[in-house]
Amino acid sequence: MALIVQKFGGSSVADAERLMNVARRIVDTYRQGNQLVVVLSAQGDTTDELIEKAMEISENPSKREMDMLLSTGEQISIALMAMAIEKLGYQAVSLTGQQVGIYTNSFHTHARIENIDGKRVKDELEAGKIVLVAGFQGVNEHGDITTLGRGGSDTTAVALAAALKADLCEIYTDVDGIYTADPRIVPDARKLKDISYDEMLELASLGARVLHNRSVELAKKYNVNMEVRSSLNDHDGTLIKEEAEMEKTMIKGVAYDKDIARVSILSVRDVPGIAFKIFKLLADADINVDIIIQSIGRGDTKDISFTIARNQLTEAVDLINKNLDYIGAKGVNFTHDVAKVSIVGAGMANHPGVAAAMFEALAKEDINIHMISTSEIKISCLVRKDETEKAVKAIHERFGLGETEEE
Numbered sequence: 001m002a003l004i005v006q007k008f009g010g011s012s013v014a015d016a017e018r019l020m021n022v023a024r025r026i027v028d029t030y031r032q033g034n035q036l037v038v039v040l041s042a043q044g045d046t047t048d049e050l051i052e053k054a055m056e057i058s059e060n061p062s063k064r065e066m067d068m069l070l071s072t073g074e075q076i077s078i079a080l081m082a083m084a085i086e087k088l089g090y091q092a093v094s095l096t097g098q099q100v101g102i103y104t105n106s107f108h109t110h111a112r113i114e115n116i117d118g119k120r121v122k123d124e125l126e127a128g129k130i131v132l133v134a135g136f137q138g139v140n141e142h143g144d145i146t147t148l149g150r151g152g153s154d155t156t157a158v159a160l161a162a163a164l165k166a167d168l169c170e171i172y173t174d175v176d177g178i179y180t181a182d183p184r185i186v187p188d189a190r191k192l193k194d195i196s197y198d199e200m201l202e203l204a205s206l207g208a209r210v211l212h213n214r215s216v217e218l219a220k221k222y223n224v225n226m227e228v229r230s231s232l233n234d235h236d237g238t239l240i241k242e243e244a245e246m247e248k249t250m251i252k253g254v255a256y257d258k259d260i261a262r263v264s265i266l267s268v269r270d271v272p273g274i275a276f277k278i279f280k281l282l283a284d285a286d287i288n289v290d291i292i293i294q295s296i297g298r299g300d301t302k303d304i305s306f307t308i309a310r311n312q313l314t315e316a317v318d319l320i321n322k323n324l325d326y327i328g329a330k331g332v333n334f335t336h337d338v339a340k341v342s343i344v345g346a347g348m349a350n351h352p353g354v355a356a357a358m359f360e361a362l363a364k365e366d367i368n369i370h371m372i373s374t375s376e377i378k379i380s381c382l383v384r385k386d387e388t389e390k391a392v393k394a395i396h397e398r399f400g401l402g403e404t405e406e407e
């Protein structure tokens, strides 16, 4: 008897018909003699709609109350799914994060799971029930509901798989697996048979929202067997594992992220300790900084630019404006008319010319690069937001990642 954790995303349970279809799938797996824990996301666009409701009331609602609101979406899904499974003649029980004992820190709206007490889940499994768990939510030390950040249900699933020592963690979504680029933007993107934890972690962190990056981090840490596949068909999905088979291509995929912003701090004094002051301020406010560029000093000043998540832009700019004197800067400017386009591949470290090929693809399309950052297994370029799709397609084509080139 295997213990399987399955996760179904929002589009897979969007309406009554899809939910019933998923219920049948779940029951099939159960009837094959498996113990089954199923993590569900909120139906369709529910989470977005809840955020809109909050914005109608306040532009800056408290994060604790946002979590109270957003966590309701997942609860609707698990309750409806329990009813669907019962209708099919099987026993199921729905459980919230708190009932499962998913303990997180107190960073409301982007909390991290610290510990899972799986006793209730194990008891219910022993009693022969299919256990349905609300994704994306947990509880902090004060007993308050927290959420794990957008897309966080993937992380609930992997964390549960690790805590319960499950044999397999299946992530069901609306595409057949992990592709060389978002198949909605690049029609000839190719489905990967497998991908390494490290490469998947980069893709997810660089914007490929098919998996929450923290879920991949946990899968790697606890060696969870993870597969991404479609809830709409039985095609093989993509396995995420320690070492993926050598692929012909050294680049695994292209990712993009439009939810970012660029901030520039102007005419900063060119003396030691300034970068420390700036980035310590941001770190203390829990603002995560990505690409950083510092200009060469002119006279006795220089400019420092960096990118952050778009939803932290207002907070970051307010913080810097308040501290201009402390930092010793003349001003700050910013834009969210930017996107980050990246390539990922463990093979690129040993191949000179990869960066040049990426820049060539962008140059041919007349796309200007505003910032660049590289690591051993990725290269990212900041471009204008409305050029994102063009950039992704050009780079995908340049590295021959599409279906046709592989054959």
Ligand code: ADP
Binding pocket: 008, 009, 010, 011, 012, 041, 151, 172, 173, 174, 175, 177, 178, 179, 180, 181, 182, 183, 184, 207, 208, 209, 210, 211, 253
């Ligand atoms: P779910 O609701 O199931 O969690 P998401 O919308 O979060 O689904 O993630 C699935 C989406 O991720 C796909 O519809 C696809 O557009 C997008 N995506 C982005 N990059 C990739 C990629 N490299 N491979 C597959 N899907 C991708």
Ligand code: ASP
Binding pocket: 009, 010, 041, 042, 047, 048, 073, 135, 136, 149, 150, 151, 152, 153, 154
């Ligand atoms: N419902 C949450 C979201 O839309 C979590 C998830 O779907 O994974 O972000």
Ligand code: MG
Binding pocket: 009, 151, 154, 209, 210, 211, 212
């Ligand atoms: Mg998702």
